[in-house]
Structures are given as structure tokens and as C-alpha cells.
Amino acid sequence: MTIVNDRKLEAVAKFIGETEVEGNCICDNFNEVLEENKINVPCTASNCKSNCPFYSKENFLNWIKKxxxxxxxxxxxxxxxxxxxxxxxxxxxxxxxxxxxxxxxxxxxxxxxxxxxxxxxxxxxxxxxxxxxxxxxxxxxxxxxxxx
CATH class of the missing domain: 1.20.5 (Single alpha-helices involved in coiled-coils or other helix-helix interfaces)
Known part of the structure; x- marks a missing residue:
């Protein structure tokens, strides 16, 4: 059973994987707005690591579906x-x-x-x-x- 439309999820994943906010990786900004359940990311504000869930569309999809x-x-x-x-x-x-x-x-x-x-x-x-x-x-x- 699919609960989320895969095409919509892929569009969001692509947007997240390709977006920077004020020159910083989105993972840093995303964690700033979370009050609880912050995501453990291996990154710094200016350097997103390749194993971060927000590094790419594929990483995000693997992380969100896990x-x-x-x-x-x-x-x-x-x-x-x-x-x-x-x-x-x-x-x-x-x-x-x-x-x-x-x-x-x-x-x-x-x-x-x-x-x-x-x-x-x-x-x-x-x-x-x-x-x-x-x-x-x-x-x-x-x-x-x-x-x-």
C-alpha cells in the first residue's frame, strides 16, 4: 500500500537535495526549525557530507522510507x-x-x-x-x- 504519492515525494526530495538557503546546506536550516526530533546529520552549516539525508534526492528517499x-x-x-x-x-x-x-x-x-x-x-x-x-x-x- 502506498501512503504517499511517489512522484510528489520525489519532487520534494529533489527540491531538498538541490536547495541552499543563504549559501548554507538545507540540512542545517532544516534542523534549526525543528523544535523536537532534530535529525542527526554529519554536516556543518557550509559543508554537506555525502552520507547526509539531504545531500541528494536518493539519500533523502532512502532516509524517509527507512x-x-x-x-x-x-x-x-x-x-x-x-x-x-x-x-x-x-x-x-x-x-x-x-x-x-x-x-x-x-x-x-x-x-x-x-x-x-x-x-x-x-x-x-x-x-x-x-x-x-x-x-x-x-x-x-x-x-x-x-x-x-
Whole structure:
């Protein structure tokens, strides 16, 4: 699923990669206007390094699309083979004590469901932030184009 129009993002990346403000690299000026979440750039005001996210269009696109966190399900207690072997019914005719086995699977599925619910919430928040940023970018583009 594409949340941001790739062509618009590339246009912004090209603008950022090719722009200087008062003879200084845009990375320095960009960080000055950020109140929080300043970007760690390896540059000085007058010398933008080649590994800076604002050095080129390609650097910016790689930086902006890089995820900030990886999906991890390590918090979920994954059932192990021995967890299920505990439910083998050696006294009855059935090989599995289905009640406990089903409860173990249900706990596992509930944990997964909670993780996916959190991810869905995070995605909804990201989509809202994306819409706000898109609106701001459109306003900036309008000002740059003189359409106010």
C-alpha cells in the first residue's frame, strides 16, 4: 500500500537535495526549525557530507522510507513443542488433552491479535500524520508556484 504519492515525494526530495538557503546546506536550516526530533546529520552549516539525508534526492528517499522500527513479535510467548506435549493425554483414548491445548493456542492467538491491533492503531496514526504532511506540502508547493 502506498501512503504517499511517489512522484510528489520525489519532487520534494529533489527540491531538498538541490536547495541552499543563504549559501548554507538545507540540512542545517532544516534542523534549526525543528523544535523536537532534530535529525542527526554529519554536516556543518557550509559543508554537506555525502552520507547526509539531504545531500541528494536518493539519500533523502532512502532516509524517509527507512522504517523507524522493525515489526517484532518477540514479546509474544510463542508456544513451544514441549508446551503442547504437556497436553498429551496418556490416560484416555485421545492423544491430546484438547482443553488445555486449545487454551494454549487461544492465549497465543490473543497475543498476536493484540500486537496486530496495536499495529493497526499505529498505521491509522501514521495515515493521519501523512494526510497532515501532504496538506502542508501542498501549501508549500502552492506558495512556491505562486498560487497561494
Amino acid at each position: 522504517p523507524t522500527k522493525k515489526l517484532s513479535i518477540r514479546e509474544v510467548k510463542r508456544p513451544k513443542e514441549r508446551d503442547f506435549s504437556l497436553f498429551l493425554d496418556t490416560k484416555g483414548k485421545s492423544l491430546v488433552n484438547y482443553k488445555e491445548y486449545a487454551e494454549a493456542l487461544e492465549r497465543y492467538c490473543t497475543d498476536l491479535e493484540n500486537i496486530f491491533a496495536n499495529l493497526e492503531y499505529d498505521l491509522d496514526n501514521a495515515e493521519c500524520e501523512n494526510r497532515e504532511l501532504t496538506e502542508k506540502l501542498e501549501k508549500v508547493r502552492g506558495v512556491l508556484d505562486g498560487n497561494d
